Amino acid sequence: MPALPRPAQRAPAPARRAPDRRTVLAALAVLAGAPLAAGCGVRWVSGTEPTPTAQPGPxxxxxxxxxxxxxxxxxxxxxxxxxxxxxxxxxxxxxxxxxxxxxxxxxxxxxxxxxxxxxxxxxxxxxxxxxxxxxxxxxxxxxxxxxxxxxxxxxxxxxxxxxxxxxxxxxxxxxxxxxxxxxxxxxxAPAPAPAATASPTPDAEGVAALQAVLAGEHAAVWCYGLVAGRLADELRARALEAAGAHRAARDDLTSTLRARGAEPVGARAAYDAAAPTAEAARLLAASVEERLTAVYADLAAASRTDRDLAAAGVLRAAGAARGWGGTTVNLPGLPATGEDGLPLPTGTTTATGPGRSA
Known part of the structure; x- marks a missing residue:
């Protein structure tokens, strides 16, 4: 068996010299620059990296x-x-x-x-x-x-x-x-015409918001009957007209829910409301409309399909509330936000009324 060849003898390596001060300072400068570059957003990666862009959404x-x-x-x-x-x-x-x-x-x-x-x-x-x-x-x-x-x-x-x-x-x-x-x-903007053979796909959140609005309209019909009984002349006529408008809204919401396969919530036998005087009756009417402003705003948040209905309801109820003496102007329909636009302090609760109950 032939002998394996012996490796060639390497020449002895030259003796290393200690780096001078200038070389050490140059190396430190390079190392110090590395984190500075990283801090500026430079990433050392292979290949092409896409530049991130911030696209504003709707x-x-x-x-x-x-x-x-x-x-x-x-x-x-x-x-x-x-x-x-x-x-x-x-x-x-x-x-x-x-x-x-x-x-x-x-x-x-x-x-x-x-x-x-x-x-x-x-x-x-x-x-x-x-x-x-x-x-x-x-x-x-x-x-x-x-x-x-x-x-x-x-x-x-x-x-x-x-x-x-x-x-x-x-x-x-x-x-x-x-x-x-x-x-x-x-x-x-004009609301889209409803399709003759198609109806919006029902979703649980949207249906629940519609039920809450319907409950508010039931309460409004009942309360305006009480309000009309405490007022006279022009104000009584206004209350009766408002009761008729809420009755029509109630019927429309009932039809909408049934078309989506949901059983509409019914009215209560009575509501926790009182109007012993004409002034109390006006305040009750304003309170009912303010609560309706909130539930219609909730509908806008919950159901994209019903936003035209919700927007019209918010504007109508906010205007009616002011007409009866309501004071909310800056942000009607936002009970979690104060009149100054800031969130209410933690633990603050908003008053509930017949128009807010479900």
Whole structure:
């Protein structure tokens, strides 16, 4: 067996020299730069890495649009208020200044609720005699723009936009009244025509929200019967008309639920409500409508299919509540949010009433 070849003898390695000070400092500089580069977002990976991009979604776009509208309305209202540039008793009467202050409060609350910094514009445009009418028109238009975003946004944003729109609609009416003009209508997108052979796919959350609205309408019909019995003349006629409108809404909701294969919730034999005087009757009517504002807003959050119905219900109930003496203006339908747009303190409970019961 032949012998294996012996490995070649390696030449002795040259003696290593200790690195001089300049070499050590250079090496430390390279090592110190590595974490600095990593901190700047540099990643040492092989291949091509896609650059991340932040694409705003429908909620972000709707929020930004609502914020822009709130800031524009805030500037217009500040120009009409006592501190507005050019606002004098001749151009901004006391009634206009009062409603302008309400618009300022509401827009500030809306910005807070939208998560924005409620900073007033640095300067407001000088007001002119016709600016209050223009503000009323712009409030109504901004309410319509808030509702236009409902089809594409998430449930929480839909609920908030309904409340913001209702607030703007109430303030548009108040501003127009202050200058003796007719209330401007809120432009609503036409609801899609219902298909003759198809019905929306039922979902548990949407059906539950519809049942809650139906329960509120049952209570409203019962309470308005009580209210009408305590009022006279024009107010009694108003209460009877409201009872008829709620009866029609009740019947429509009953048909909708049955079409979706659900058994509609029935009315109670009686409700825990009292109206011993005419003033108490008006307060009861306002309370019923305020509770309905909340359950219709809940419907907007729970059911994308029923958002047109929910938006119309929020606006209608919020307006009726104000007509009976209700005080909620800034964010109607949001019981977890205060009038300033901030969340209520932990442990705070909202009053319940016949229109809120299910």
């Amino acid at each position: 909620d972000d776009e709707a929020r930004e649009r609502a914020e822009d509208d709130a800031r524009d309305l805030l500037a217009r209202a500040l120009a009409l208020g006592p501190a507005g540039a050019g606002a004098t008793p001749a151009t901004a009467p006391a009634a206009v200044q009062q409603v302008a202050a309400s618009v300022v409060d509401a827009c500030t609350a809306h910005l807070r609720a939208l998560g924005a910094d409620p900073v007033a514009p640095a300067s407001a445009q000088p007001s002119a005699p016709g600016d209050a009418s223009a503000l009323a028109q712009e409030l109504a238009a901004a309410a319509g723009r808030a509702l236009d975003a409902l089809p594409g946004v998430g449930g929480g944003m839909a609920r908030l936009l309904c409340s913001v729109a209702a607030s703007r609609a109430l303030l548009a009416d108040a501003t127009a009244t202050a200058v003796g003009a007719p209330p401007p209508p809120v432009p609503l």
